[in-house]
Amino acid sequence: MSESRADEPNDGQGRDTIDAGHRMVRAAGEGSASLGQRVADYFDRLTWRTPIHDMRLKGRYPRKLLAVPADPVAGDAERGEALTAGWLAWGNEFRALDEVTFASSIGSVAFDDHAQSFAWLRDLWAAPDRAAATRTAEVLTQRWLAVNGERVTERGWRPDLWGRRMLMWTAHAPLLLSSTDLIYRSSVLSAIARGARHLDRTADKTPVGVRRIAAWCGVVAAGLLIPGGDPRRAIGEAGLERALSVSIGSDGGIASRSPRDQLDAIELLACLRAAYDARRLDLPEPVMQVLARSVSALLGTMMGDAGLSSWQGAGPIGYDEVQAVLAASRVVRRPLRQASDRGYQRIAAARSVLVMDAAPPPTSPSAAGACASTLAFELSDGEERLIVNCGGALAVADAGLAAGLRSTAAHSTLVLADTNSTALLPDGSLGRGVGAVDLSRQESDAGSRIEARHDGYARRFGFRHHRTLTMTVDGLELRGEDSLLPAGKRQARGAVPFVARFHLGMGVEVSASPDAQGATLTTPQGAVWHFRAAGATVMIEDSVWIDPAGEIVPTKQIVAGGSADPGGATISWVFKRAR
Template sequence: MSRGTLGPKLRLSMHAAGETGRALLTRVYLSPFMRWRFGRSEPEKLVLAPQDLRASDPTRAAEFVAGRYTFAGKTIVLNEVSPFAVAPPSPAWRETLLGFTWLRHLRAADGLAGKQAARRLVSDFVRSNLRFQPEALDPLLTARRLLSWVSMAPMVLDGADRGFYKAFIRAIAWQASYLLHAGRNTTDGMPRLLCAVAVMQVSLCLTDKVSLRRPAQRWLISELTRQILSDGIHISRNPQANIELLLDLLPLRQSFSARNAVAPPELLGAIDRMMPMLRFFRHADGAFAAFNGMGYTQSHLIATLLAYDDARGKPVQNAPHGGYQRVEGHGAVLLVDTGTPPPISVSQEAHAGTLSFEFSADNFRIVVNCGAPAAGRENWRHLARSTGAHSTAIVNDASSSHFAGGTRKPGMGGRAILSGPKHVEVARDTTPTAVTLTASHDGYRHDFGLIHKRELTLSQITGALEGRDSFLDSRNEPWLGRYPALLRFHLHPAVAARPANGDTQIVITLPNGKEWLFLADVPFTLAETAHLANPEGPRRSVQIVMTLPDGEHTMSWAFLPADPV
């Protein structure tokens, strides 16, 4: 065992031990005694249905009513057979089914059809033994199911008989009590925080749940304090986490008010810190930057959340705790990842993209990262997390972080990041004409003996972006290593690129017809790539690839508007 891999292997062992412990605890919670304990008290009634901020789709509603179930890219058509009684076409399909997040679509159905279908599907689950199976009581799925059930309760219960009403309320209460215990041991990060949110929400929605409310509030406060950083970014560093959590935290805040209960300051403070981050990560076209697990931006969700933003001001430019920088100038937006990997326990979706950036101008994204693929595209996920899928430097085709499995190679990593850059230094210099970011990371220091230093300058006059990438040794001297070092600039699939002027520059044409030029002081080529952050699946695109010449240690480049006027 080499000295360099001892740390990651020990961390992997500890991570695996945690997963095994959580599985054992789940089996304990599902024992007959614990099932009796969680379900021995019964609340009187449901007194509150929180608002669901997610939109409903009438087309999906019509499909469910007709017995057509499409989840995670797979479809099953059933005739008077419950979807809970058939073999799932994929694990992702079954997980989506059991989470009940799709229940909201049925409120968009015409007449009584949606209500009847919703009640029938909930009844199928409540009256089946499936609800006591480990797969159905995965804490994250249970949390999502509870939040869906209480928000959609008016639709589900409209026209229901007393027997179904009691079974429905009993099922909610039992799952909330179960989740209060099992959720504390589930996967760290957003899954655990969502479990705390779900239990807190249920305790406010049901009568006679004061005994549940007190521990739920303590748990919620603990998780919010730990997971929402001082600048409002989630500890996982995934921008998607901010979106998903706000969609549930805002209704929870409303529920406290509706029950005439005082919301904890930690909840209000977390929301206040998280809301500005919605503007921080937005490009000129409204899409979020694809960092650390962020996929396709659902613009309607962002618009809904921004309606709750009382400040409505210019986004902050520096998120030092989350590890991101934002620069704006003359209609251009530059977003840069300047952080270290998140803690191992919350790194399951994190990417090896340190010092990667995204750049947009004229209301279109130009340079992007490949982004996270949609559900059902798991074969792309490991590749999406590699350094090569980001607009940054890559050395010897190896990622700047070690993934579980003891490797840096794309396509081979496990779920957690075990090690990566330990020191990321950032400096910001602002003048009336330009803003310059200078950052460096040591993710390649141990294996290849180099420090990657990146200098990015955004003009406040023209919106042009100029960059300089340096490869230095531990003494801050020029790195003269034997390994190939490349720069990759992944272009958004909506833009077109072609070589020009004798292959000394690239012309980038935006969808509105405006042109930008790419120039560099070393040879570069255009190569194929894939943009993964799309709901319909990967889209072909191109990337600009620069190779560090032998004997050199710097590469300079620029994205310039062809007509800066």
């Protein structure tokens, strides 16, 4: 049992440095998968159902596993008890177990993925009635085998889900393999062997990001735990390192830039590490280094309540879930203040924490919830979230609401002409918009200052959005300036309306000042903040926030609006905590 520790904040190389300035550019070739790639992927999936692929999956199956890893993430006893009582829960969705046949979708994509991954086994493991938990695990496993055991289905055999299932089935083998039914036991072990052979051929064809990492983790786990797996383990370790190199940046941030995916990748590596522990082996050093950097990057999106901020389709992730995964990782790091590769900026000053999106949006095919959120920020006062993004696009079932939650207007940033800074296309991918973000940051005894600008509106309206954020060292004051600067050949015709939106955290009460130039905010614990704006008219409007459980919570937002003539416009504003 080893632990990676770096008491000093780091940039992935063991240093805590703040680059004075740099430019982040949307990489060439990023975006939704090309037509050719989608066609190739489609035909590859079709081959799964051919006799040729079925022949590839045939072979001997193990009579037992070499070891049983200890799942490093504890399950939820209440959810485990609900499972034994006949209910499967995930997020805010509940389904009767009678509906869980694995033959068709019964909920949201996230719910179905959870069911197929068998991650609920850890909840059954935590259930107080072990006999009932074992019976429930066997019933659901038999249902999965009835649909998918001998027939390769596109849903049940998706490589990333098989990778997760491999980790769960091996870690919770006592729940699955304690039966005296020898035919059932051999069916489970045969499915594990067939799944491993399937992963051998499909892991590298899985989309870059957490899905490819999951698939390769399954390959390595199979190599570690199935007898005779040393060749597979060697191939799997090389494949996992390749997957990590294209999915995790030099600063530890994941390609999708989603805190949910970041946390998920760390959990996968922690579970894989448990498989190495079970064999009394060490996690390969290159993987250990990525895990350590990933933890630091994750903490860079943490707010004052030790939960994660809402970015790229992810809702806020609560303290308990974050701490469980951090404990499982056995990595101790400080938060990354400046993600030079994935683009988040973090300022922590006394009680206040600010996280800013200072990069172009992710556009790889794996970034399902990518948002037009460039230059938005979140701000917390102690454990209370003051300014937030609406978040949670991947947690809601309504497609229209999900699209709205991905929009620029759903984030605490400036919106020009009610238009997204990066286009949201009908197929869910991102189109043209922000291609580059120029950033500079300065630290002094007085506080921290971030200046950033993006070109998302340059092509359509002839303006660049320039935002400056300055937080005092005591964390009691945040000053901002939003400017629309003329850029490019296209010139605006007449005045173009804009608004700077500041979505308020749950329970924050707000009242506008009589002069329409400011507002007073009161948090649930009684902290008072004053907001003032110059160069704009201040209004209070309704908003929503998606909470950690995926529930829609009504909130408010401050809207500072104005118009930009062809020469541009500037508004300045300040949040100041009353002493």
